[in-house]
Structure formats: structure tokens, C-alpha cells
Amino acid sequence: MLGQNQIFAAPLAGISDKPFRQMVRFFAPDAALVTEMISCHSLVGRHKNCLRNFDDYSDEGLIGAQIFGAVPELMADAAKIIEAQGAKWVDINMGCPVPKVATRSGAGAFLMRDHKLAEKIIYSVVRAVKIPVSIKTRLGWDAEHRDWADLVRIAADNGVRWAALHGRTRSQLYTGAATHPDVHDAPIPIIANGDIKTCADVQEMQKLGYAGVMIGRAIYGRPWLLGELSGVATRPENIGAVVMRHLDLVLEYYGAKAGIPMFRKHLAWYSAGMPNSGDFRIKINQISDEKSLKQEILQFWGCVDAI
Numbered sequence: 001m002l003g004q005n006q007i008f009a010a011p012l013a014g015i016s017d018k019p020f021r022q023m024v025r026f027f028a029p030d031a032a033l034v035t036e037m038i039s040c041h042s043l044v045g046r047h048k049n050c051l052r053n054f055d056d057y058s059d060e061g062l063i064g065a066q067i068f069g070a071v072p073e074l075m076a077d078a079a080k081i082i083e084a085q086g087a088k089w090v091d092i093n094m095g096c097p098v099p100k101v102a103t104r105s106g107a108g109a110f111l112m113r114d115h116k117l118a119e120k121i122i123y124s125v126v127r128a129v130k131i132p133v134s135i136k137t138r139l140g141w142d143a144e145h146r147d148w149a150d151l152v153r154i155a156a157d158n159g160v161r162w163a164a165l166h167g168r169t170r171s172q173l174y175t176g177a178a179t180h181p182d183v184h185d186a187p188i189p190i191i192a193n194g195d196i197k198t199c200a201d202v203q204e205m206q207k208l209g210y211a212g213v214m215i216g217r218a219i220y221g222r223p224w225l226l227g228e229l230s231g232v233a234t235r236p237e238n239i240g241a242v243v244m245r246h247l248d249l250v251l252e253y254y255g256a257k258a259g260i261p262m263f264r265k266h267l268a269w270y271s272a273g274m275p276n277s278g279d280f281r282i283k284i285n286q287i288s289d290e291k292s293l294k295q296e297i298l299q300f301w302g303c304v305d306a307i
Contacts, residue, residue: 006212019249027227040069058086076128167194184209221269240301
């Protein structure tokens with residue numbers, strides 16, 4: 001399951017939905033992808049207003065589904081659903097820093113403060129499924145509590161196969177430079193996450209003992225990045241065609257009413273740094289119909305051929 005120097009696409013809330021994963025997969029057919037985090041309550045309750053609760057992963061290749069929650073029994077039930085839907089492994093979120101998850105729900109990064117609860121969740125999930133289980137965590141709650149190694153040991157003792165480690169504490173959120181400790185002595189393989197953007201970054205993580213890397217925000221507007229870092233793809237010349245393919249996948253999945261507003265952030269990332277991108281973003285933020293949006297994309301990127 002975990003290959004040598006594996007390159008993962010990180011679980012990104014509001015980003016790593018099925019259409020985006022399909023785009024990443026187009027450029028990196030064998031890459032390891034992780035879904036955006038899924039609430040165990042929403043998944044077990046089969047809340048119909050959340051499409052990702054019903055994703056079929058069986059045709060998505062090497063993909064893990066990430067779940068979060070603070071109730072061991074519900075997390076175990078959610079893991080069983082994920083397994084039945086075709087995920088290749090289950091990832092437990094133990095690092096999300098946002099208050100909605102980490103404080104009010106007692107999940108995500110909060111589990112770095114409550115190792116007993118973290119252990120109960122890990123124990124329950126590992127024993128609920130036959131597929132591998134991983135965790136994703138951070139260096140610690142804050143600079144005074146950088147106890148990631150303790151949590152990793154607990155995970156290893158309870159059957160977790162590998163861990164992704166984001167090089168920031170919870171209190172840092174996503175600010176400041178990520179720092180990556182040496183992990184040669186870790187009891188399970190560790191995947192480095194945080195500020196990894198280039199092949200040089202990947203090589204540096206290998207020197208520190210990491211079994212692989214996980215690419216997060218660097219992939220915004222660049223679904224080909226995993227392919228580049230893996231050496232199986234290059235930056236496409238025809239970005240407009242990539243944008244149009246991504247839009248079609250979003251429209252197919254969400255429909256125009258929900259999909260077009262959701263796609264605006266991707267258009268901002270795709271167009272970043274290009275001439276007149278500011279004017280383009282102003283225009284597309286006022287568009288709500290498919291035909292007009294595609295016309296603006298064609299005008300901005302010029303002639304668009306299919307990819």
C-alpha cells in the first residue's frame with residue numbers, strides 16, 4: 001500500500017472533492033489521494049445534503065478517505081462505510097486546527113491534547129475494518145506541547161500503518177514556515193506535510209527519514225503538480241483546457257446552481273499571476289450560468305482544445 005517515497009495529495013477541506021481528485025488523477029494515475037475530511041456523524045447519519053457521504057471510491061484508484069469525530073463507536077461505523085464504498089484505506093483526522101472541529105467538536109487537533117481519547121478512536125477504527133488505517137496530525141497543540149512522537153507511538157501500538165505529520169502546531173494554524181523534525185526513529189512510516197512544493201523539498205524530506213510527502217496548498221490551481229513531482233507529467237501548455245475539463249466535472253457532480261459558485265475559487269487559482277487576472281476574477285464572480293462562464297474562460301485563455 002505505502003510505496004517507497006510515496007507522494008500523496010493532502011485532504012483539503014472544500015477542495016479535495018471528487019471533481020478535483022479526478023483532475024489530479026488525470027495527471028498522476030498512480031498517485032495516492034485523500035478525500036476532504038468527512039464527519040463521522042454526517043456519514044453514519046447519511047445526511048443527503050452532503051454529496052461526499054455517497055461517493056463511490058471503487059473507480060478512484062489508490063484513495064484513502066479521511067474521517068473526523070470524537071466518538072469511537074461512530075468513528076468505527078464511519079470507517080466501515082468508507083471501506084464498503086471502496087476506499088483503499090481510512091485516515092483519521094487528528095490535526096484539523098479550525099475551532100469548529102478542534103474545540104467545539106473535540107475532534108481533529110483536539111485529539112493531540114487527549115491521547116486517551118485518541119487511542120480509543122484508533123483502537124475502534126483499526127478493529128472495525130480490514131483495510132489499513134492511517135492518521136494525520138501536527139507537531140502538537142502549541143510550541144510548549146510538541147508531543148507528536150507520543151501520539152505516533154500510540155498509533156503504532158494500536159495498529160496504525162503510517163502517519164502524515166504537518167510541520168506546524170495547532171496554534172500556528174497555517175501561518176509561519178513549516179518545520180519538519182527528523183523521523184528516522186519513528187515506529188511507523190511518516191509522511192511529511194507542509195510547505196512542500198518542489199522536487200528539492202521532496203529530497204530534503206527523504207534525508208530526514210520521511211517515507212513520502214503530502215502536497216497541500218501548493219496544488220491549488222495546479223492539479224498536475226503531483227504528476228510533475230512524480231515525474232509522470234509536466235505542466236500543460238493549454239491551461240484553459242484543464243480549466244474547462246475541471247468545470248465540466250464540477251457541473252456534472254454538483255449541478256450549475258451549486259457548482260458555479262464553488263468553482264470560482266479554482267478559477268482564481270488557475271488564473272493567478274496571469275495578465276488581467278484581477279479583472280477576470282471580478283467578472284466571473286458575477287456569473288451564475290454555465291454558458292456565460294464558459295465564454296469568459298474561452299476569452300481569457302483563448303482557444304481551448306480538449307485534454
